[in-house]
Amino acid sequence: MNDMIITGDYLITMDMKNRIIRNGALYIEQGIIKDLGTKKDIIANYDAQVVIDEPHKIVAPGFIQAHTHSVQTIFRGLADDLSLLDWLKKRILPLEAAIDKETSYYSSMLGFIEMIRTGTTSCLDMLTVNFANEGISAARDIGIRTRIGKMLMDMGGDGVPETLIEDTDDALEDSIKLLEKWHNYDHGRIKYVFNPRFALSCTEKLFKNVRSLTNEYNDLFIHTHASENLEEVATVRKLTHKSNIEYLHSLGITGKDVTLAHGIWVEEHEYQILKETQTNVCHCPSSNSKLGSGVCDVLKYLNLNIPIALGADGAPCNNNLSMFQEMKTAAFLQKATRKDPKALKAPNILNMVWKNGARALGMQHSIGSLEKGKKADIVVLDYNHIFTTPFFDPISAIVYSMQPSNVYAVIIDGKLVFKENKFLTIDETVILKKANKLAQKLKEKVLGF
């Protein structure tokens, strides 16, 4: 890990004053931002290799996704235009159940490749029940920052494959093994998270144990799905006589160390619970749209000061993992359904991505802005591109105009991971070829065609 200097026409700091430094530069030492300022000053003051010094570049904090399923990437294109029940029971669950060690590794690797290529440096990731070790190994190898863990399911219901349902104690034991192996791996680049799937696939015992284990260890987190669709919240009410978030709250699954994905069908008193407990919520606009889940009331969360972040969810419900798409779709959905072009402006979107994203991963003290002492997780964007010509405002360009090809370089934990269309940590061509073969095999095995 070498010291380095990165320069850019615009340095978007996202610091307390929201400064954008023109002709700026960062000095990075041992993966940490040690100083930042004008290019002239930084180059005069520090004796380090200038790694990036090209015209037409925006240097910004790497994008943070607060809800992803990297391990589902290999199902991309296998579950389109289906009813939610068919999507889950005929596709996602049987496919997840059939994942083996090798597929787990390559599928998560595909997901991380796509995220990094589109500017994401960190994600809160939910693997599947089995072979989580291999998904985490993919994160280790490619160099992404992630809070990641195995999925927890100890009850099922109609149509859930048996290999996905574990005994409560086995599930927790496996989790503890994984967290003891991986939590804070590589100086904290990888952190562990408990991922109970959702209210209907976990017992009360499991949720309660997840809460007490989270309290027991240092810097752990809980990540689950909540109130994504109407049938889900109706079933939870029938079974528990509580509304969904109220039920989770009663089991300790709310708080600053919890991130709930979706939060679409939320009752008034539940918004109050989320506000009081400062629970993180992750909005997944593409997934909510493609699955017909509904439209999350993002402005309500912002108005109530409930921290709401953004995420792409999984490839089979999106079908991409690009924050450019999530940012634009988030803005579009609020503006279209409210008939208000001023709803959810570009700066609000970037606050969700960077500030609330960092919180939703429990990493607000180390990522989400370019400031002295923070981790060097950086996306370098090239605006000398048809999609951003003409070029005026970097904030508007990032949210409304950029495409994946605007990503010039990605630095994670002070390490140059991707630059000029090439990964420096992995061989993308070999991985794509291998992943495609595994996907064809998986499809034949599970879907029989």
Add this chain to the structure above:
Amino acid sequence: MNDMIITGDYLITMDMKNRIIRNGALYIEQGIIKDLGTKKDIIANYDAQVVIDEPHKIVAPGFIQAHTHSVQTIFRGLADDLSLLDWLKKRILPLEAAIDKETSYYSSMLGFIEMIRTGTTSCLDMLTVNFANEGISAARDIGIRTRIGKMLMDMGGDGVPETLIEDTDDALEDSIKLLEKWHNYDHGRIKYVFNPRFALSCTEKLFKNVRSLTNEYNDLFIHTHASENLEEVATVRKLTHKSNIEYLHSLGITGKDVTLAHGIWVEEHEYQILKETQTNVCHCPSSNSKLGSGVCDVLKYLNLNIPIALGADGAPCNNNLSMFQEMKTAAFLQKATRKDPKALKAPNILNMVWKNGARALGMQHSIGSLEKGKKADIVVLDYNHIFTTPFFDPISAIVYSMQPSNVYAVIIDGKLVFKENKFLTIDETVILKKANKLAQKLKEKVLGF
């Protein structure tokens, strides 16, 4: 214009039987598809240069956009997150009014560059009132197929710059000059269209004259905006005592040779008018979202068998001109607002793009499918890419997974215009640099900052 053979793993024909030919090829002579079939047969039967013969390619009809404003591309990023009134009166109209000859050329050129880079081979384009000749010249130079014309406005209202409002006869005279110069230029690659802006900027006399001129000349078309937002339809009702489309219908602005952009706020009897007259409608999902116009009832149009196509509208209300985004956003909006993941499936979307797109340009006999005798307007898509890995179904991949970088080559009128990230007809780098300079000048002049 040379004879050529193009091969691909998948040939999406969009013919009557919706055939997808595996390991297929096209033989093209003088810009026309002369034959198609398996690669083996085509290569054995024809003695022509094999221009594209690489693995992992999908060969499909070029995308068709049925509503664009190429000349607004230079306003990209200058009109974000504003109320509709501010968007129009503080930005779009003054900027349009300030366009000079050179800006008109470079702005439209930017638009065509972005469209072609993202797979579009044809568009129905509305320029501005002045310097339309330069916008059409850009289409001539880059090689796009377009039905294009000057914008017609002969009345204004509060806040409309005077230079945009013409005397009715002058507007028509200028149109006739342009159409006599450009209509059917380059063996029909460029065709003319009358572009009255919308009900509130045109007199009855103008609309009536447009209708009679359209009847007088061969193969002309009418293209206007209709029922895009609630205030517009309310004002039209107040002024004309008719609903908007009813009013246009009374002036002859409906029919198979008419394309109406947007069609969001449409009354029941107006849907019937559109159905009976088989008027084309163009859905612009990104624009409708970003401007907070509302959500078009696409399924209603499809159920009523009213031909509805897709378009990106202009850069200041989008901010891109990519059909990948429009296809995905169209599907997302219907699924999200109906809470139905089966609403507007991938094949429906591609029907809108290709079949209805060709109709909306009055070109259904020459483009929109790969068939013997049709024009060689082709997009070659590379699916060996992270965004389309794994790869299963080409239709689903195009609609839900592809990004602009999946476009490998674009052929228009039998001419290779774009291949492997490079234009063969223009110098993109020079144009981007020049356009950026013009844009900065325009911004300072009009907006004063």
